[in-house]
Amino acid sequence: MIKAAGQTSLHDKGQPIQITVISGKGGTGKTSIAGCFAALSAPSGDAVFADCDVDAANLALILRPTLKETHGFTASKKARIDPQRCTGCGECARACRSEAITGRDGSFAVDHLLCEGCGICSHVCPTGAVAMEDATSGRWFISDTPYGPLVHARLSPGEENSGKLVTVVRNKAKEIAESQGRNILIIDGPPGIGCPVIASLAGVSCALVVAEPTLSGIHDMERVLEVCRHFGVPATVCINRFDLHEQSSRDIEEFCDRNGIEVVGRIPFDRAVTEAMVRGLPVVECSDGEASKKIRRIWGRVLEIASGAGQPTAAR
Amino acid sequence: MILSIASGKGGTGKTTVATNLALTLSGSARVQLVDADVEEPNAHIFLKPAFMETEQVTVPVPEIDEDRCTRCGKCAKVCAFNAIAVIKDHVLVFPELCHGCGGCSLLCPERAVVERPRKIGVVEAGVSCGIEFVHGKLNPGEAFAPPVTRAVKKRVRQDGIVIVDAPPGTSCPAVEAVRGSDFCLLVTEPTPFGLSDLELAVEMLEKLGIPAAVIINRSDIGDEKVDRYCEEKGIPVVGRIPFDRKVAEAYARGLTAVLTFPEWREVYASLGDRVLNLARAARPSRAPAGDERR
Numbered sequence: 001m002i003k004a005a006g007q008t009s010l011h012d013k014g015q016p017i018q019i020t021v022i023s024g025k026g027g028t029g030k031t032s033i034a035g036c037f038a039a040l041s042a043p044s045g046d047a048v049f050a051d052c053d054v055d056a057a058n059l060a061l062i063l064r065p066t067l068k069e070t071h072g073f074t075a076s077k078k079a080r081i082d083p084q085r086c087t088g089c090g091e092c093a094r095a096c097r098s099e100a101i102t103g104r105d106g107s108f109a110v111d112h113l114l115c116e117g118c119g120i121c122s123h124v125c126p127t128g129a130v131a132m133e134d135a136t137s138g139r140w141f142i143s144d145t146p147y148g149p150l151v152h153a154r155l156s157p158g159e160e161n162s163g164k165l166v167t168v169v170r171n172k173a174k175e176i177a178e179s180q181g182r183n184i185l186i187i188d189g190p191p192g193i194g195c196p197v198i199a200s201l202a203g204v205s206c207a208l209v210v211a212e213p214t215l216s217g218i219h220d221m222e223r224v225l226e227v228c229r230h231f232g233v234p235a236t237v238c239i240n241r242f243d244l245h246e247q248s249s250r251d252i253e254e255f256c257d258r259n260g261i262e263v264v265g266r267i268p269f270d271r272a273v274t275e276a277m278v279r280g281l282p283v284v285e286c287s288d289g290e291a292s293k294k295i296r297r298i299w300g301r302v303l304e305i306a307s308g309a310g311q312p313t314a315a316r
Numbered sequence: 317m318i319l320s321i322a323s324g325k326g327g328t329g330k331t332t333v334a335t336n337l338a339l340t341l342s343g344s345a346r347v348q349l350v351d352a353d354v355e356e357p358n359a360h361i362f363l364k365p366a367f368m369e370t371e372q373v374t375v376p377v378p379e380i381d382e383d384r385c386t387r388c389g390k391c392a393k394v395c396a397f398n399a400i401a402v403i404k405d406h407v408l409v410f411p412e413l414c415h416g417c418g419g420c421s422l423l424c425p426e427r428a429v430v431e432r433p434r435k436i437g438v439v440e441a442g443v444s445c446g447i448e449f450v451h452g453k454l455n456p457g458e459a460f461a462p463p464v465t466r467a468v469k470k471r472v473r474q475d476g477i478v479i480v481d482a483p484p485g486t487s488c489p490a491v492e493a494v495r496g497s498d499f500c501l502l503v504t505e506p507t508p509f510g511l512s513d514l515e516l517a518v519e520m521l522e523k524l525g526i527p528a529a530v531i532i533n534r535s536d537i538g539d540e541k542v543d544r545y546c547e548e549k550g551i552p553v554v555g556r557i558p559f560d561r562k563v564a565e566a567y568a569r570g571l572t573a574v575l576t577f578p579e580w581r582e583v584y585a586s587l588g589d590r591v592l593n594l595a596r597a598a599r600p601s602r603a604p605a606g607d608e609r610r
Contacts, residue, residue: 026328055484057512095418155486158523163459191355191484193454194454216331223356226457
């Protein structure tokens with residue numbers, strides 16, 4: 001049975017409440033919803049925001065940020081072979097399990113996109129021709145927004161997304177929250193179930209899974225809920241664009257009910273969401289339509305659950 | 317011909333295009349559909365293949381032979397991922413950090429490190445509607461997708477038409493999926509999020525030296541900036557598909573457009589023709605990766 005949100009309150013004094021918005025499936029509306037949460041938290045001035053989808057970061061596009069700081073990020077080292085010292089023996093290529101080293105005309109070279117930085121090549125090279133060098137694989141940023149501080153990042157395309165940059169973004173956001181006495185950290189998470197998602201989930205007060213009412217969406221939601229359960233992260237679900245297929249929405253509700261997960265809301269399909277995005281705003285800032293109303297209610301409920309103040313209705 | 321379908325942004329319609337294209341092309345060619353989104357594979361929902369083979373995917377994880385180990389600590393020193401620690405008299409291994417590089421085992425002076433396989437996922441292969449089908453599934457709770465993606469890619473055929481459905485993003489899972497393809501069709505939506513992620517995807521393909529074309533899905537919801545970007549970059553836009561509620565509902569039920577609505581067969585047939593013509597005409601340019609030339 002998947003733990004219902006609120007059964008353990010992870011909010012220690014002095015620690016911010018952390019809410020991560022994830023989905024499993026891409027394109028369900030995580031960033032649109034996380035951006036609304038940011039706007040809705042603004043009146044209290046009590047929140048910091050982290051865009052942990054470092055692979056394809058979009059939250060900044062609807063929060064009107066002003067960039068304050070830029071930092072380089074080095075995930076790991078990459079091997080570089082000095083052609084002057086290379087004798088072409090090929091020991092490096094034989095030892096490399098990433099198939100990152102190939103030889104031509106008696107000398108060998110490293111493909112940086114394949115190199116994982118393990119360094120075996122540098123150990124087995126008999127002439128010391130291989131050096132392991134720091135490689136900048138992305139950047140992270142701190143920005144001000146009208147709603148509060150935002151930490152975000154850009155992983156260079158093609159780079160390894162092991163979750164390290166996600167962790168940097170989260171830790172920095174938490175640091176800002178603590179230093180500014182802000183009690184809420186809103187995390188826009190990545191799609192999928194791999195390392196970046198796990199790094200976005202570790203130790204959060206509550207995960208909100210944004211579900212798409214389709215067979216694909218349900219399949220992916222179940223997998224990401226399994227990850228939440230695996231890591232002991234309390235999870236809730238909201239159904240986005242629920243009216244596109246009401247049968248699937250009901251199926252999601254039944255699944256959640258059977259597994260003790262609260263469905264905190266259903267948002268109808270509303271073109272105002274895309275119109276707002278095109279204007280660079282969260283939909284709650286410029287529409288009072290159905291989607292906006294529903295998202296407001298969802299925020300209220302998620303905040304209650306994450307702060308341990310509200311008991312989830314699906315608890316057994 | 318290996319054609320990958322990628323996007324940058326999630327939810328733009330990669331699997332929709334991949335499955336509909338596979339069904340359309342299978343009428344006149346030998347087609348293999350490779351779902352390389354091993355974190356959240358979806359193509360099987362639409363093609364409903366009869367699976368005939370399952371392969372366990374494992375990664376090698378070190379195990380220390382305590383009798384041979386002299387606690388010299390060389391394994392911990394060479395491990396670039398902090399997956400081994402020697403603390404007092406104990407050698408601790410953290411399998412979830414291990415990248416399977418084999419350095420500890422190779423370099424242990426006492427040959428005290430053996431590698432044991434650890435299961436992280438599966439590859440399943442089968443057939444559907446005359447299409448060969450293969451996908452991978454990373455076990456929920458596991459962190460690293462690429463070893464499963466590589467196991468899936470090993471089954472890519474070298475003849476006929478192969479369509480590789482890639483995951484969202486532009487980092488290693490997506491790179492592993494599109495690597496080696498002759499051409500990439502990028503599926504996008506005409507919104508600020510779609511454009512931002514499309515730019516990243518184009519950058520990824522430029523690094524890999526894979527030529528591309530774009531298809532704009534839900535083309536009537538958004539603005540014209542994606543079109544302008546493609547024009548500036550000289551990337552051909554091979555199709556614009558408006559939002560269609562009945563197709564979206566069919567998709568929600570796990571049904572493909574081409575098998576449910578006959579008028580869509582022509583849409584995907586012309587799309588397929590355009591893409592294959594571009595792919596055959598393209599001369600892939602391979603930029604050197606990093607600072608080294610291959």
